[in-house]
Amino acid sequence: MDSSRAARTAVVVGAGIAGLTAATALARGGWQVEIVEISPAEATSGWGLCLTGPSLRALAELRLADSCLTAGLGMATVTHVDASGDVVDRVQLPRLIGARQPAMAGIARPVLHRILYAEAERCGVVVHRGLTVLAVEQAESARATAETSEPVRVRLSDGTVRQAGLIVGADGIGSSARTLLGLDASVDYHGQMVWRALLPRPPWATGIHHFAGQTNTAGLVPISGNLAYVFLTENGVDQSFLPDAGLAQRLQQLLEPFPGRVEELRSLLTGSDSVVRRPVRTTFLEGPWHRGSGVVIGDAAHAPAPQMASGAALAIEDGLVLAEELGRHESVGEGLEAFTVRRRQRCRTVVETSVAIAGLEQAQRHHDAYALVDACHQQMAEPA
Numbered sequence: 498m499d500s501s502r503a504a505r506t507a508v509v510v511g512a513g514i515a516g517l518t519a520a521t522a523l524a525r526g527g528w529q530v531e532i533v534e535i536s537p538a539e540a541t542s543g544w545g546l547c548l549t550g551p552s553l554r555a556l557a558e559l560r561l562a563d564s565c566l567t568a569g570l571g572m573a574t575v576t577h578v579d580a581s582g583d584v585v586d587r588v589q590l591p592r593l594i595g596a597r598q599p600a601m602a603g604i605a606r607p608v609l610h611r612i613l614y615a616e617a618e619r620c621g622v623v624v625h626r627g628l629t630v631l632a633v634e635q636a637e638s639a640r641a642t643a644e645t646s647e648p649v650r651v652r653l654s655d656g657t658v659r660q661a662g663l664i665v666g667a668d669g670i671g672s673s674a675r676t677l678l679g680l681d682a683s684v685d686y687h688g689q690m691v692w693r694a695l696l697p698r699p700p701w702a703t704g705i706h707h708f709a710g711q712t713n714t715a716g717l718v719p720i721s722g723n724l725a726y727v728f729l730t731e732n733g734v735d736q737s738f739l740p741d742a743g744l745a746q747r748l749q750q751l752l753e754p755f756p757g758r759v760e761e762l763r764s765l766l767t768g769s770d771s772v773v774r775r776p777v778r779t780t781f782l783e784g785p786w787h788r789g790s791g792v793v794i795g796d797a798a799h800a801p802a803p804q805m806a807s808g809a810a811l812a813i814e815d816g817l818v819l820a821e822e823l824g825r826h827e828s829v830g831e832g833l834e835a836f837t838v839r840r841r842q843r844c845r846t847v848v849e850t851s852v853a854i855a856g857l858e859q860a861q862r863h864h865d866a867y868a869l870v871d872a873c874h875q876q877m878a879e880p881a
């Protein structure tokens with residue numbers, strides 16, 4: 498036995514969606530959990546998020562779906578518009594949390610984080626901001642592990658040390674915890690930059706809209722009664738930095754070739770200082786996701802491209818499955834192995850599908866991309 502069930506102290510690295518939900522699920526399972534988060538301020542990266550059916554279902558399991566639906570905006574349809582501005586399809590997504598409930602929701606990222614953070618704290622999780630992990634030492638030998646139920650020694654950036662039964666790397670696609678655990682992965686760039694900007698919600702925006710363009714794709718996701726975000730996926734570009742000051746003007750230019758409703762969105766964008774631009778990058782750990790009493794979850798283990806809008810679902814499901822498998826197994830090592838076995842194929846499918854969609858978008862094969870997205874959403878509707 499590598500560490501006994503009595504070992505109930507966990508250090509989680511990263512207070513993103515994966516870290517906060519895993520910490521909550523572990524705390525409810527009896528673990529004492531501390532999170533170390535490198536950012537000194539509340540996470541606000543990206544302006545909005547689409548919570549698909551599996552995200553809502555996982556949040557419902559954490560009893561947080563109602564708060565998210567109240568703070569965000571529930572939706573049921575995705576409308577596909579072609580390059581001439583004509584509606585070509587309207588897809589109804591499966592309603593996974595009840596026939597009378599929305600199929601998905603748009604929500605502002607800071608709002609979602611506040612909900613997840615408040616619940617973690619309510620469950621007794623301690624979050625340390627402005628802190629990271631510098632070193633992880635694991636008691637590898639049988640003798641050493643028999644002597645301690647907390648075989649992981651974690652050295653933090655404030656000079657303090659934690660002795661824990663479990664370390665969870667939930668620090669995103671560029672994970673340092675992954676490297677410290679010796680679980681290296683490659684991160685791939687796919688020749689696309691994703692743009693997002695906040696707008697006042699037009700009254701017709703009650704679901705997601707996708708607009709196919711001649712070169713790029715765009716879309717709109719409502720995130721509350723008053724707000725929506727416009728997104729644009731720019732194809733065939735190098736990973737480069739643009740200063741914030743020029744972002745709004747450049748996004749306006751990129752949206753210019755789109756007809757119809759996108760013209761209205763451009764006019765709403767005037768003066769927006771809320772534009773973000775991010776590279777489309779993915780990773781998937783082909784090798785083990787755990788070593789000793791350490792494991793990586795969320796984007797640190799499997800980061801899909803944003804086109805599937807499923808990274809949050811995978812991250813929240815990870816936390817739930819991790820707590821469940823650790824509660825079910827006598828040793829942490831067995832629990833982590835069971836977690837990986839349960840999660841690997843589902844996460845691989847989403848990452849690989851998202852990469853395929855990025856390729857289809859760049860080849861202007863929008864119909865094939867939509868079909869692939871729909872098929873993957875159907876697969877994701879199956880329980881985690």
Ligand SMILES: Cc1cc2nc3c(=O)[nH]c(=O)nc-3n(C[C@H](O)[C@H](O)[C@H](O)COP(=O)(O)OP(=O)(O)OC[C@H]3O[C@@H](n4cnc5c(N)ncnc54)[C@H](O)[C@@H]3O)c2cc1C
Binds near residue numbers: 516628669796806
């Ligand atoms: C542009 C874009 C749009 C997206 N849109 C959607 C969408 O609509 N729907 C959806 O489901 N998914 C979407 N995704 C994916 C989704 O955002 C991610 O899958 C999800 O945020 C993963 O959560 P995470 O907690 O694993 O990682 P992250 O959200 O990256 O959180 C990691 C946390 O760890 C912290 N951290 C990093 N390094 C360290 C360190 N060394 N020490 C301590 N802390 C550290 C970070 O500050 C952060 O708080 C999108 C992604 C992008 C890039």
